[in-house]
Amino acid sequence: MFTIDESPLANTLGFIALASYIVTLLPTNLRIVFPETKATGIPQWLLKRRRIIGIASFILALGHALLMIQKRKFDFLDLSTFWIYIQGVGTFIIFTLLFITSNNWSVKIMKKTWKQLHQLTYIALAILIWHIWDKMSGHWTYLTPISLIATTIIAVLCIIRFWMEHKGKQQRKTTKVTQVDLAGKSTR
Amino acid sequence: MSNPIVKQITAILAITSTATLVGLNSCRLQLPFPMVKPDIISLPIIQPDRTLQGHSAWIYAIAISPDGHTLASGSYKGAIKIWHLHTGKLLHSFKGHTDAVVSLAISTDQLVLASGSWDNRIKLWNLKTGTLIRTLDGHRDDVQAIAISPNGKLLASSSADHTIKLWNLDTGKELLTLQNVGWVKSVAFSPDSQKLASGSKDNSIKIWQLSTGSPKLIQTLTGHSQGVCSVAFSPDGQKLASGSMDKTIKLWDVTTGKTLANFAGHTNSVWSIAFSPNGKTLASGSYDTTIKLWDLATSKVLANFKGHTKSVWSVAFSPNGQTLASGSSDETIKLWSAPHNTTTHTQILEKRKQYENKKGLKPLLQTYSDVEASGDED
Numbered sequence: 001m002f003t004i005d006e007s008p009l010a011n012t013l014g015f016i017a018l019a020s021y022i023v024t025l026l027p028t029n030l031r032i033v034f035p036e037t038k039a040t041g042i043p044q045w046l047l048k049r050r051r052i053i054g055i056a057s058f059i060l061a062l063g064h065a066l067l068m069i070q071k072r073k074f075d076f077l078d079l080s081t082f083w084i085y086i087q088g089v090g091t092f093i094i095f096t097l098l099f100i101t102s103n104n105w106s107v108k109i110m111k112k113t114w115k116q117l118h119q120l121t122y123i124a125l126a127i128l129i130w131h132i133w134d135k136m137s138g139h140w141t142y143l144t145p146i147s148l149i150a151t152t153i154i155a156v157l158c159i160i161r162f163w164m165e166h167k168g169k170q171q172r173k174t175t176k177v178t179q180v181d182l183a184g185k186s187t188r
Numbered sequence: 189m190s191n192p193i194v195k196q197i198t199a200i201l202a203i204t205s206t207a208t209l210v211g212l213n214s215c216r217l218q219l220p221f222p223m224v225k226p227d228i229i230s231l232p233i234i235q236p237d238r239t240l241q242g243h244s245a246w247i248y249a250i251a252i253s254p255d256g257h258t259l260a261s262g263s264y265k266g267a268i269k270i271w272h273l274h275t276g277k278l279l280h281s282f283k284g285h286t287d288a289v290v291s292l293a294i295s296t297d298q299l300v301l302a303s304g305s306w307d308n309r310i311k312l313w314n315l316k317t318g319t320l321i322r323t324l325d326g327h328r329d330d331v332q333a334i335a336i337s338p339n340g341k342l343l344a345s346s347s348a349d350h351t352i353k354l355w356n357l358d359t360g361k362e363l364l365t366l367q368n369v370g371w372v373k374s375v376a377f378s379p380d381s382q383k384l385a386s387g388s389k390d391n392s393i394k395i396w397q398l399s400t401g402s403p404k405l406i407q408t409l410t411g412h413s414q415g416v417c418s419v420a421f422s423p424d425g426q427k428l429a430s431g432s433m434d435k436t437i438k439l440w441d442v443t444t445g446k447t448l449a450n451f452a453g454h455t456n457s458v459w460s461i462a463f464s465p466n467g468k469t470l471a472s473g474s475y476d477t478t479i480k481l482w483d484l485a486t487s488k489v490l491a492n493f494k495g496h497t498k499s500v501w502s503v504a505f506s507p508n509g510q511t512l513a514s515g516s517s518d519e520t521i522k523l524w525s526a527p528h529n530t531t532t533h534t535q536i537l538e539k540r541k542q543y544e545n546k547k548g549l550k551p552l553l554q555t556y557s558d559v560e561a562s563g564d565e566d
Contacts (some may be wrong), residue, residue, distance in 0.1 A: 005308055008329040008348065071330060071348045071371075072306070072390070073417075073459070075475065075499050078248075078517050084264070093201075113193045138266075138286020139307040 007141035010067035015143040017060035018128065021095075022154050027119065029157040031166055051102050054117045058099040065092055087131035094124040125155055234481075236495040236522035237241030237511075240276050248501045248516035251292040251301070256507040258315065260301050261521050262289025268303055270315065271521070273506065273513075280318040284311055293336040293343070295357065296314040302343055302357075304331035310345055312360065322360045326353055333374045337381040342398075344384055346372035352386060354403070366404060369394070374418045379425040383442070391431050395442065407445045411438055418460050423467040427484075431458030437472055439484065453480055460502045464526065465509040471526070473500030479514055481526065495526050521554055 007015065027046040030037045037043055046053075065088065065176060068074075075081050082089055100106070108116050129151045136144045214435035251257050252273065259271045266285035269279055287306035294301050300321065301313045310324040310331055329349035335358060336343050339416035343355040352366040352375065378385070384396045384403065393416055395407040414433035421428055427448065428440045437451040439456055456475035463470055469490060470482045479493035479500055498517035505512055505526060512526040 003325070006328045075246075075517055077475070080500050082519070097197075110193060116194055116196075139309075 003139075004140055004144075005141045007143045010064055010071060010142055011069065011143060013060050014064035015147055017057050017064055018132075018147055018151065020053050020057035021121075021124070021128075022150055024050050024057065025125070025154050025158065029154070029161050032161045033157055047079060054102055055099060058095045061092060061095050086167060087127050087134060091124050091127050091131060094120045094127075125151065125158065129155060227296045234491050234493045234527075235525055236493070237525050238523040239495075240271055240274055240521040240523070241519070242271075242278055243267060243521075245517050245519060246288075246498075246501070246517040247519060247521060248288055248290045248402045249292040250504050250513055250515040250521060251294050251302075252504045252506050252511075252513060253294045253298045253315070254296050254507055255298055256511075258294070258298070258514055259504075259521070260292050260294060260315075261515055262292050262303055262305075263519075264288040266305060266307070268292070268301070268313070268460060270301070270318070273511065273523070277522075280312075280315075282313050282318070282320070284320055284323075285309065287330075288329075290332065291334045293334050295336050296338055296340045298359070300336070300357065302334050302336055304334035304345055306330040308347070309341070310334060312357075324355055324360055324362070326362050326365075327351070331427055332372060335375045335377050335384075337377040338379055339381040342377070342381065344375045344377065346375050346386060352384075353459070354384075354398075366396070366403060371415075373415060376419045376421055376428075378442070379423060383421075383425075384420045385421065385428055387419040387430055387432075390416040391415060391432070391434075393419060393428070393440070395428070395445075407442070409440050409445055409447075410437070411447050414457075417457060420461050420463055420470075422463050429461050429463065429470055431461040431472055431474075433457040435474075437461060437470065437482065439470075439487075449484070451482050451487055451489075452488050454478070459500065462503045462505050462512075464505050465507055469526075471503045471505065471512050473503040473514055473516075475499045477516070479512070481512075491527060493522075495522050495524075496520070 023046060027043040027050060031043045098121060101110065101114060101117060110117065129148070132144065132147050132151065243263045244293055247261050247263050249262040250259060257273055258279070259273045260268060261271070262268045266283070266287055266289055267466055268282035268289055269278060270280040270432065272544050285303065285305040285307050286385055289303050289305050289371040291304035291534065292301065294315065299315055301315050302312065308327045308329060308331060312321040312324070314321050327345065327347040327349050329347050331345055331347050332465065334343060334345045341357055343357045344352060345355065346352045348371060350370055352369050354363045354371055355361065356363055369386065369388070372386045373389060374387040376385045377383070382397065382399050384398055386394050386396070388394065391410065391412045391414060391462065393409040395409070396403040397406045412430065412432040412434050416430050416432050418431040419428060428442050429437060431437050435452070435454045435456055435458065436448055439449040440446065441448050454474040454476055458472050459475050460473040461470060468484055470484060471479060472482065473479050477496050477498060477500060481490045481493070482488070483490045493512070493514070496514065496516040496518050500514050500516045503512060510526060512524045514522050514524070
């Protein structure tokens, strides 16, 4: 029988952490996939506050993890614990790395590497969908479908964005080649 | 990922996490500093008689039926298996829970098996037919512990939603809810079904009187320095034992609320305790992978049961006290010959020798010091 439970505090914290995380992904994706949203000023507004929202997301995720550890008597001395909770542990490691490097000093020091490191956020998105699905299977709360729908939407947006960026790059390459060709022809 | 800084960060993360995990895993078995007093030197080490395999996940709960024929086990994956205790044959597999089964209880008439799960539900199963009787819905968070009253009328459940609920076992009707009792990790009924004990994360144990209309709190026992993971009434109902995350077990006088004894020896949290049916000994299963048998008269360890390779989550005595069963994170259930009615180490050793001679077995390592000398833990 399919039933929906009320959401305990640990899950609620996890849900708010997820929502904040999705918000950090929104500005770039909106700007590229829906360029018309630029006029509303929403992407810029979100972009300005992205760092603080990201930090909030990490703190909420930390709260979620601590409550779960407290509640479920995790055996940290058993290596299989880390395997069973691989999605949670994986996302948490990524979030920690992003949290630690969320400051101007890191951006300055790491330069190009900072951008590469922060690409991990997209890996976290994939792991999070798996995490929600795996851990909530069979005992959904009211928040589970909302979480799954929201993560799926943002994942689809990301895929469209990557595809558009890839297409744009290819177009720019073609244009460059055509321009070089034209330049070559005109000198002949 | 071609950037050398990324490579360096990845390498440092990989090395530190591997070193931490390996370190953590090995420190459970051998700490670099002495944690246990030499009290356990020259104690007999009892090895399992039989190992039941069939679960493919951590075993969190076990229960033995009052007739001593059936053993039930519940796992992290939500599977419940019913075994014949003497033959080790798998009788039934119950599937229905969608998260870990962390607590099991069998009714005195041996008809009902109750299971508490992290999926917030309690399920009642018919042990004879192997079918689901009903699901008890009502908790809003993980069910942490359940217990069936010895008179077979009540079922108590505690949950991470900070409540304890009492249910009518026959009808499945929720009788009452004790609100804001904190994070209760364990519950136990007294042998006369008149009292309910609850062990909580706030380090306290509460004893409730059930005979009146609504349960009345009659004792709050304090003394543990960390959460109480397990509670059990002695067969005569006069004493209560509690196992805690502070690595100790305490014995309490139910009437006065005073501590009668303190059992120290485990090197990590004590997840489960069980009184032997004669009330003379107490078994404890711990995060440190060992099971210990304690003499209640002297508060000393009578024997160490070694064989599990991971945390022991649950221990239970057979009604005749001859078998001790344990469930562990190593996905096995082990059955041990519990030295019942014995009070001295020599008697246990003698019993073991007799058993080995009778069976024509090669003598097992007998003492802790032998093990130390051979360098072989198990």
